[in-house]
Amino acid sequence: MPTFDMDPYDGDENDYMPQEDDWDRDMLLDPAWEKQQRKTFTAWCNSHLRKAGTQIENIEEDFRDGLKLMLLLEVISGERLAKPERGKMRVHKISNVNKALHYITSKGVKLVSIGAEEIVDGNAKMTLGMIWTIILRFAIQDISVEETSAKEGLLLWCQRKTAPYKNVNIQNFHISWKDGLGFCALIHRHRPELIDYGKLRKDDPMTNLNTAFDVAEKYLDIPKMLDAEDIVGTARPDEKAIMTYVSSFYHAFSGAQKLLEWIRRTIPWLENRAPENTMLAMQQKLEDFRDYRRQHKPPKVQEKCQLEINFNTLQTKLRLSNRPAFMPSEGKMVSDVSNAWGGLEGAEKGYEEWLLNEIRRLERLDHLAEKFRQKAATHEAWTEGKEEMLQARDFETASLSEIKALLKKHEAFESDLAAHQDRVEQIAAIAQELNELDYYDSPSVNSRCQRICDRWDALGALTQKRSEALQRTEKLLETIDQLYLEFAKRAAPFNNWMEGAMEDLQDTFIVHTIEEIQGLSTAHEQFKATLPDADKERGAILGIHNEIAKIVATYHVNMAGTNPYTTINPQDINAKWDKVRQLVPQRDQALIEEHARQQNNERLRRQFANQANVIGPWIQTKMEEIGRISIEMHGTLEDQLTHLRQYEKNIVNYKPKIDQLEGDHQLIQEALIFDNKHTNYTMEHIRVGWEQLLTTIARTINEIENQILTRDAKGISQDQMNEFRASFNHFDRKKTGMMEAEDFKTCLISLGYNMGEAEFSRIMSIVDPNRVGVVTFQAFIDFMSRETADTDTADQVMASFKVLAGDKNFIMADELRRELPPDQAEYCIARMAPYSGTDAVPGALDYMSFSTALYGESDL
Numbered sequence: 001m002p003t004f005d006m007d008p009y010d011g012d013e014n015d016y017m018p019q020e021d022d023w024d025r026d027m028l029l030d031p032a033w034e035k036q037q038r039k040t041f042t043a044w045c046n047s048h049l050r051k052a053g054t055q056i057e058n059i060e061e062d063f064r065d066g067l068k069l070m071l072l073l074e075v076i077s078g079e080r081l082a083k084p085e086r087g088k089m090r091v092h093k094i095s096n097v098n099k100a101l102h103y104i105t106s107k108g109v110k111l112v113s114i115g116a117e118e119i120v121d122g123n124a125k126m127t128l129g130m131i132w133t134i135i136l137r138f139a140i141q142d143i144s145v146e147e148t149s150a151k152e153g154l155l156l157w158c159q160r161k162t163a164p165y166k167n168v169n170i171q172n173f174h175i176s177w178k179d180g181l182g183f184c185a186l187i188h189r190h191r192p193e194l195i196d197y198g199k200l201r202k203d204d205p206m207t208n209l210n211t212a213f214d215v216a217e218k219y220l221d222i223p224k225m226l227d228a229e230d231i232v233g234t235a236r237p238d239e240k241a242i243m244t245y246v247s248s249f250y251h252a253f254s255g256a257q258k259l260l261e262w263i264r265r266t267i268p269w270l271e272n273r274a275p276e277n278t279m280l281a282m283q284q285k286l287e288d289f290r291d292y293r294r295q296h297k298p299p300k301v302q303e304k305c306q307l308e309i310n311f312n313t314l315q316t317k318l319r320l321s322n323r324p325a326f327m328p329s330e331g332k333m334v335s336d337v338s339n340a341w342g343g344l345e346g347a348e349k350g351y352e353e354w355l356l357n358e359i360r361r362l363e364r365l366d367h368l369a370e371k372f373r374q375k376a377a378t379h380e381a382w383t384e385g386k387e388e389m390l391q392a393r394d395f396e397t398a399s400l401s402e403i404k405a406l407l408k409k410h411e412a413f414e415s416d417l418a419a420h421q422d423r424v425e426q427i428a429a430i431a432q433e434l435n436e437l438d439y440y441d442s443p444s445v446n447s448r449c450q451r452i453c454d455r456w457d458a459l460g461a462l463t464q465k466r467s468e469a470l471q472r473t474e475k476l477l478e479t480i481d482q483l484y485l486e487f488a489k490r491a492a493p494f495n496n497w498m499e500g501a502m503e504d505l506q507d508t509f510i511v512h513t514i515e516e517i518q519g520l521s522t523a524h525e526q527f528k529a530t531l532p533d534a535d536k537e538r539g540a541i542l543g544i545h546n547e548i549a550k551i552v553a554t555y556h557v558n559m560a561g562t563n564p565y566t567t568i569n570p571q572d573i574n575a576k577w578d579k580v581r582q583l584v585p586q587r588d589q590a591l592i593e594e595h596a597r598q599q600n601n602e603r604l605r606r607q608f609a610n611q612a613n614v615i616g617p618w619i620q621t622k623m624e625e626i627g628r629i630s631i632e633m634h635g636t637l638e639d640q641l642t643h644l645r646q647y648e649k650n651i652v653n654y655k656p657k658i659d660q661l662e663g664d665h666q667l668i669q670e671a672l673i674f675d676n677k678h679t680n681y682t683m684e685h686i687r688v689g690w691e692q693l694l695t696t697i698a699r700t701i702n703e704i705e706n707q708i709l710t711r712d713a714k715g716i717s718q719d720q721m722n723e724f725r726a727s728f729n730h731f732d733r734k735k736t737g738m739m740e741a742e743d744f745k746t747c748l749i750s751l752g753y754n755m756g757e758a759e760f761s762r763i764m765s766i767v768d769p770n771r772v773g774v775v776t777f778q779a780f781i782d783f784m785s786r787e788t789a790d791t792d793t794a795d796q797v798m799a800s801f802k803v804l805a806g807d808k809n810f811i812m813a814d815e816l817r818r819e820l821p822p823d824q825a826e827y828c829i830a831r832m833a834p835y836s837g838t839d840a841v842p843g844a845l846d847y848m849s850f851s852t853a854l855y856g857e858s859d860l
Contacts, residue, residue, distance in 0.1 A: 033238035034128070036230050040241035041131045043225035044139075047248065048075045060127040064120050066096025073103055076138045093120045101130075109137050132240050139247045151243065157250055158182065161189045167202045173242040178231055180208025186249050187215055194219050205232050222248045259303055263340040266292075270347035273354055279370045286355050304341060372430045376448055379423050383455055386413075390462035395470055396558050400477040407470050414463060424456050476555060480548055481564075487544045488565035494537055495568045498576040501527065505583035509594070512675065514602055517595045524587055531584070538577055545570050601673050608664045609678030615657060616681040619689040622651060626696050627737075636718055637711065641704045648697045658690055706778050713800050714785035721781075728780050738774040801847035810835035810844035 038059055046055040049068065052075050056062035063069045065088075070081050082099045085092035097116035105111060111133065118126040136150070143153040155170065162168040165185040170176045177183065179202050188197040194215050200208050209228035216222035225245045231237045276282045395406055431449040504527070511517045551557065562569065626647060629640060665683040668676075711721055731747040732739050739747065744767070745760055755763070765771075767779040804819045805811035811832075816825040828850065835844035 032230075032234045033241075034124070036226060036234070036238040036241040037128050037132070038124075039227070039230065040225040040238075040244050041128060041135070043223040044135060044244050044248065045072055045131065047223045048072055051075050059131065060122045060124045063097075063127060064122055065093045066098075066100055066116075066119070069100045069119070070096060070103075073100055073134070076134070077103075077107075090120060104130075104134065104137070107137055109133055132244075135240075135244050135247070139251065140243065143247070143250060154243065154247060154250060158186065158246060161186055165189075165197065173239045173246065174237045177242050177246075178237060179205040180210075180212055180228070180231075183212030183216070183249070184208055186246075187212060187220070191219065216249065220249075259300065259337055260340055262300060263337075263344050267344055267347045270344070270351040275358060279359070279367075280374065282355070282358050286359065289352065289355060304337060308337075368430070368433070372427065372445060375423060375427050375430065376452060379420065379427060379452055382416075382420060383452075383459065386459055387455075387462060389413075390459070390466050395473045398473070398477075399564055400474070400481040401564065403470065403474045403477055407474060410463075410467060410470055414467070417459065417463060424452060427452055476551075476557060480551055480557070483544055483548045483551075484563045485565055487541060487548070488563060488568070490537070490541050490544070491566055491568045491573065494534070494541060495573065495576065497534065498573075498580055501580050502576065502583060505580065505587045509590075511594060511598060512601075512673075514595075514598050517591065517598050521591050521595065524591060528584060531580075535577075538573060541573065542570050597671075601671050604664065604668050604671055604673060605676045605678055608661070608668055609676055609681075611657065611661045611664060612679045612681035612683075612686060615661060615686055616679075616689065618654070619686070619693050622647070622693055623689075623696060626693075626700055629700065637704055637708045637721065641701065641708065644697065644701050644704060648701060651693060651697055658686065661686060703778065707781060709803075710778065710781050710785065713803055714781075715799075716781070716785050720785075724781055724784050725777070727784075728777050738776055739780065741768075741773055741775070744775045744780075797851040798848055801851065805847065809837055809839060809848070810841075811847045812843055813845065816845075 042056060042059045045059070049055050049072055052071055054068065054071065056068055067084055070084050073079075074081055081103050084099065085095045094116045097119045101111060101114075101116060111130070114126045114130060119130065140154060141150050143150060143157065148156050151173075155173070158170045162170055162182055162185040165181065165188070167179070168181045168185045170182050181200060181202060184195050184197060184200055188195045195211065200211070202208075206228045209231060213224045213226070213228065217224045222245075225248070226241060231242075276285065395403055398406060428449055431445050509520055511520065626644070629644060629647075635643075662683070707721070710716070711718075716724075727747060728739065729735075731743045731750075733743055734740070741764060744764075748755070748760075748763070763783070764775075767775045767783050801811055802808075804815060806815075813825075813829050816828050819825075820828065828847075829845065832845035832847060832850045834840075835846040
């Protein structure tokens with residue numbers, strides 16, 4: 001099945017929200033945030049799904065079949081998706097979810113690491129992430145406020161709406177909303193009759209939040225997406241939950257309501273018929289009206305059209321789907337918008353006619369006087385501040401680039417000044433004409449004209465003076481600028497070299513071998529060889545700075561700032577140079593100390609390796625030798641036991657070497673040495689081998705001792721014992737000292753046993769009572785001795801009991817239980833008569849009479 005990448009922040013078409021670091025899909029959500037998101041996202045989904053007559057209860061369960069997910073997308077987009085699958089099988093659910101995901105991606109949204117299978121499986125984290133992406137695309141992306149959009153636009157809208165409110169400072173979508181005043185301010189700004197904001201207290205967030213949530217749900221048709229306890233009880237409320245909730249407020253106060261409010265604001269402006277006294281004012285009104293027709297009205301026409309289209313499309317789709325019609329709240333019907341729009345059109349038509357008539361009237365009455373005032377006002381406005389500008393001493397503290405800019409600006413001003421010569425002549429001509437025509441306000445016109453001419457002559461003189469001063473300052477600063485540039489070009493690489501040197505000299509090195517520390521020492525010596533040349537370069541750089549200082553002092557240049565090409569100054573260079581000189585001997589000492597430490601570490605490695613390379617093979621050799629002794633048949637069992645005990649003694653005597661190696665290992669650990677190229681043995685290998693060696697020798701000795709006891713108790717000869725061992729070794733294919741069940745069966749068949757599975761199972765229950773699947777040599781001897789022995793006699797039985805009793809004429813119950821299987825021990829204890837000899841002790845049993853009776857030689 002396809003897997004989508006959920007990334008609503010990638011691509012030019014989709015750049016509507018900044019990357020949000022707090023959505024980490026490799027980690028679980030904070031439990032408090034997850035709870036808030038579940039509640040908010042569920043309420044948001046239901047606010048749209050209820051328009052289609054349904055809702056969800058569990059956000060990760062109810063979207064699993066994809067049906068309600070597709071319905072949600074149809075409601076919020078107003079578009080019809082592909083026909084959903086109605087089957088109940090998993091493949092049908094995955095198909096539906098994939099259709100929804102494909103639709104989301106078709107809207108320019110990239111989904112990161114989410115597949116239909118995860119939604120169908122009820123993955124809570126991925127489901128919440130998918131719903132958040134839908135909210136971003138369909139509820140937040142298109143928000144636009146003052147050239148900002150999406151999240152920033154919504155935040156700016158909140159800030160603008162809540163700016164007049166006390167104790168409200170919206171800076172984000174989490175802690176700024178904890179006290180509830182932000183929600184209350186948004187409601188009061190748009191619907192002041194719903195909340196008495198003056199009675200709210202910042203220290204009572206629970207009341208504030210509950211008030212806002214209840215009012216929004218009751219009067220604004222905004223579902224309650226969070227509980228006050230969720231926000232107050234969390235140190236940092238979930239940003240996505242708050243943003244989703246706040247976007248509902250934005251949309252609640254927009255749409256038809258925003259269009260109606262714009263119409264209500266515009267009609268009074270269009271109905272205003274207050275006349276103006278000047279042509280300029282009336283022309284401004286006409287220009288404002290043209291701006292309204294060209295810029296302000298067209299988007300509203302499109303908005304009205306889109307509102308009607310969306311409403312009609314929704315009603316049609318609801319009707320075709322046999323769903324209830326959508327009914328907007330009172331006062332926001334499409335008919336309300338149409339009626340208001342008709343009033344707007346009427347006011348607009350009358351306003352335009354009135355403007356044209358007023359302009360014609362003023363043209364006839366005041367054309368010539370208005371022309372003078374317009375030209376005079378234009379010229380005076382242009383000359384306003386020009387004398388102050390020309391007399392400014394700003395070039396005295398300006399940089400070279402600023403001087404050049406001032407020169408270009410002055411050249412442009414000179415061109416502008418020449419262009420205004422015609423206007424001054426026109427003003428004088430109009431004033432002369434007004435005088436000839438006996439204009440009623442000629443004195444004020446003449447006075448104004450004279451002021452304009454006098455000011456014009458002063459501007460010409462000041463312009464020439466400023467031009468000369470700017471050119472003189474430019475030449476001086478160009479010289480300084482060249483020196484600044486040269487300083488910057490040489491200071492920057494030298495400063496980088498010093499900073500890199502300081503970093504290298506202070507860098508904490510971690511080495512593990514002599515070769516590594518020798519490499520560092522060689523590099524350090526090479527670095528020290530470069531210091532004399534570096535010092536010469538430092539002197540040359542400081543010399544450039546000194547030359548600049550000399551020019552400044554000679555020509556009394558008032559420097560406005562520092563070097564424009566670099567932030568590096570001579571003080572920084574000297575300070576860093578002193579630091580480098582100070583760090584060099586410190587680095588020398590550190591390298592010397594580390595070299596000594598690495599030499600000591602190498603000595604410890606070799607010391608450990610020399611011993612480990614001897615002890616490791618020695619342990620392996622002893623293990624192999626003990627294995628051969630236990631399998632091979634050299635001498636009697638007593639000879640093998642003697643040989644093994646000598647081995648054991650030799651092994652125990654080897655313990656000091658192990659202890660010495662442990663001591664060397666302790667030194668290596670304390671020196672933090674983690675590898676040793678001189679040996680493949682680690683202390684852990686040695687310890688495990690040593691423990692296995694001790695265990696093996698002890699077990700092997702115990703096996704030989706048990707074989708001796710068995711031989712003596714059963715009366716087995718050494719030849720028989722050798723024969724048993726040879727047979728056992730032959731059929732022990734894996735040479736582990738134990739025969740597997742199949743090998744044991746093969747052995748029995750070779751000895752002439754003809755048995756079925758039931759008989760073999762019975763034999764296995766005797767030789768392998770614990771059912772581990774293998775037969776030990778001891779069990780093999782016990783079985784074979786029973787099978788090959790002649791009929792037991794009373795004397796043989798008594799001899800066996802005598803061995804068990806430790807050569808006593810009686811035996812104790814505890815000895816029987818210790819030496820015999822439980823059922824055999826209890827059988828003997830129940831049938832043995834008490835022993836009554838002169839050497840009897842309490843609890844003694846008579847095994848002699850029991851043996852005689854057992855073989856029919858007594859009437860016991």
